[in-house]
Amino acid sequence: MGLTGTLSISEDTVALDEGKEACFDDEGFLTDPELWHETLAEGMAKADGLPGLSDRHWRVIRFLRHYYLTVGKSPLNTELTRGTGLTLMEIEALFPRGIKYGARRLAGLPNPKGC
Amino acid sequence: MVLVVWRGCRIRKAVNQVSAAPRTVYLDNAATTFPKPSSVFREMIETYSFLGVSPGRGGYDLAIQAEELVNQVRGQISTFLGGDGPERVIFSYNATDALNTLIFGLVEPGCHVVSSRLEHNSVLRPLNYLRQQGVISMDLVPFNSRGFIEPRDVAAAITPTTALVILNHASNVLGTIQPADIVGEICRNRGIPLVVDVSQSAGTIPINMLAWHADAIAFTGHKSLLGPTGIGGMVLRRGLEVRPSRFGGTGVDSRDLTHVHEYPRRLEPGTVNLLGIVGLAAGMRAICRTGAGKIHAQEMSLVTRLRDGLASMDQVMLYCAESLDNHLPLLTCNIEGMCSEDLAAILDGDFHIAARAGLHCAPLVHEDLGTSPDGGVRFSLGPFNSSQDVDMVLEAFWKIIHRR
Numbered sequence: 085m086g087l088t089g090t091l092s093i094s095e096d097t098v099a100l101d102e103g104k105e106a107c108f109d110d111e112g113f114l115t116d117p118e119l120w121h122e123t124l125a126e127g128m129a130k131a132d133g134l135p136g137l138s139d140r141h142w143r144v145i146r147f148l149r150h151y152y153l154t155v156g157k158s159p160l161n162t163e164l165t166r167g168t169g170l171t172l173m174e175i176e177a178l179f180p181r182g183i184k185y186g187a188r189r190l191a192g193l194p195n196p197k198g199c
Numbered sequence: 200m201v202l203v204v205w206r207g208c209r210i211r212k213a214v215n216q217v218s219a220a221p222r223t224v225y226l227d228n229a230a231t232t233f234p235k236p237s238s239v240f241r242e243m244i245e246t247y248s249f250l251g252v253s254p255g256r257g258g259y260d261l262a263i264q265a266e267e268l269v270n271q272v273r274g275q276i277s278t279f280l281g282g283d284g285p286e287r288v289i290f291s292y293n294a295t296d297a298l299n300t301l302i303f304g305l306v307e308p309g310c311h312v313v314s315s316r317l318e319h320n321s322v323l324r325p326l327n328y329l330r331q332q333g334v335i336s337m338d339l340v341p342f343n344s345r346g347f348i349e350p351r352d353v354a355a356a357i358t359p360t361t362a363l364v365i366l367n368h369a370s371n372v373l374g375t376i377q378p379a380d381i382v383g384e385i386c387r388n389r390g391i392p393l394v395v396d397v398s399q400s401a402g403t404i405p406i407n408m409l410a411w412h413a414d415a416i417a418f419t420g421h422k423s424l425l426g427p428t429g430i431g432g433m434v435l436r437r438g439l440e441v442r443p444s445r446f447g448g449t450g451v452d453s454r455d456l457t458h459v460h461e462y463p464r465r466l467e468p469g470t471v472n473l474l475g476i477v478g479l480a481a482g483m484r485a486i487c488r489t490g491a492g493k494i495h496a497q498e499m500s501l502v503t504r505l506r507d508g509l510a511s512m513d514q515v516m517l518y519c520a521e522s523l524d525n526h527l528p529l530l531t532c533n534i535e536g537m538c539s540e541d542l543a544a545i546l547d548g549d550f551h552i553a554a555r556a557g558l559h560c561a562p563l564v565h566e567d568l569g570t571s572p573d574g575g576v577r578f579s580l581g582p583f584n585s586s587q588d589v590d591m592v593l594e595a596f597w598k599i600i601h602r603r
Contacts, residue, residue: 171549173549
């Protein structure tokens with residue numbers, strides 16, 4: 085499945101292949117993490133002002149997704165640093181919108197409900 | 200690894216599961232104090248080991264002794280919080296449970312309630328539910344730029360149908376201690392019951408319910424009272440009638456299908472949390488041994504050091520912390536341009552500092568501060584924090600601010 089349309093940050097849906105549609109909540113998080121795709125992440129990154137996703141970006145995104153799909157939740161802060169080999173300060177600086185709205189959102193993880 | 204040996208039982212207590220793991224600087228004491236004094240655990244284990252029966256259920260000696268112990272703790276709480284005697288101390292799971300019992304037991308259909316925009320969701324959500332159901336109307340008084348409500352706003356909000364004024368004594372976001380005594384005077388003169396939520400202040404600030412003219416207070420055991428989670432309660436003034444919203448076994452008058460009318464059993468259906476009550480009593484004793492005033496002074500000294508350090512950094516925004524008079528040892532802040540959850544995650548993951556990000560279950564405070572929906576990062580100090588802990592936060596902030 086891939087991204088067929090152009091993506092802007094204000095949109096709440098994006099058309100995908102096979103007639104599917106990815107929906108975002110009011111903070112731009114995918115409502116269905118299963119519909120995540122690398123092309124979609126790249127489109128979201130461009131909308132965030134990132135010209136492209138580097139290996140370091142992908143290392144963070146892939147770790148987040150792998151952990152979420154394997155364990156069923158987001159990693160602990162210490163697990164994220166161990167799993168990526170990056171500090172959280174480095175991850176925060178890597179994504180223009182930080183960890184929650186940047187890395188986590190681009191990885192297609194659900195919007196955390198904690199308050 | 201610490202090994203606790205007691206009466207032949209070996210209880211392996213992993214203080215740090217991984218011995219090489221750095222100690223976490225815990226600065227979320229407004230959520231729950233951590234750690235607890237060792238005497239709290241010791242008393243809980245020892246007492247429950249020989250008296251862990253159902254208090255007041257049955258005529259055997261142990262059940263009677265357990266009930267006597269529970270009643271002794273009621274007396275201890277009444278004295279500690281300036282209440283109206285042990286039988287007006289009612290145990291609950293926590294402050295939210297007590298506040299729900301009080302709100303649902305005091306309002307009548309068509310009545311009006313006055314509260315504030317400083318409240319925690321433990322008050323806002325029950326009130327909002329009742330308003331949505333068409334049971335009550337309500338007004339929430341604002342707080343000023345320093346984080347305090349104005350008693351005159353409470354007086355102005357009272358209408359002929361006002362049946363309840365319910366306020367928190369100290370904001371869990373700003374740390375500001377509200378003028379409960381002045382509001383109490385207003386309510387007494389208008390003949391309106393005042394309920395004060397002392398969740399954040401009990402144990403660190405002197406509470407004197409009767410002197411405040413409060414009709415009820417709701418407390419939790421696991422914050423500054425240094426007890427375990429799962430125990431809280433309310434203290435009622437004599438003459439206050441609270442309708443029960445839950446019914447059940449009380450250990451007395453079992454033949455009667457009508458729930459007992461007398462306090463405290465009226466509002467205490469089911470078996471009480473004996474283990475929690477023992478821990479709460481031990482927590483209060485620990486406070487008394489050191490002195491609440493001494494603990495508070497030490498915590499305020501630390502929070503002042505923290506405030507001064509954070510205020511010296513241009514990128515840090517502090518909320519209602521210019522003066523720390525009438526204040527709890529907690530601060531809420533943000534770093535300009537940074538999501539509060541990211542800041543808290545970095546503090547935790549990179550610096551081993553535990554602080555609470557977000558809205559702190561008090562959404563209207565953040566709405567009025569302009570920090571909604573992301574909220575802020577709250578640091579709340581406790582009796583086991585040190586100046587080194589504060590310096591670690593300041594060093595972390597400096598590194599975070601200069602990270603790029």
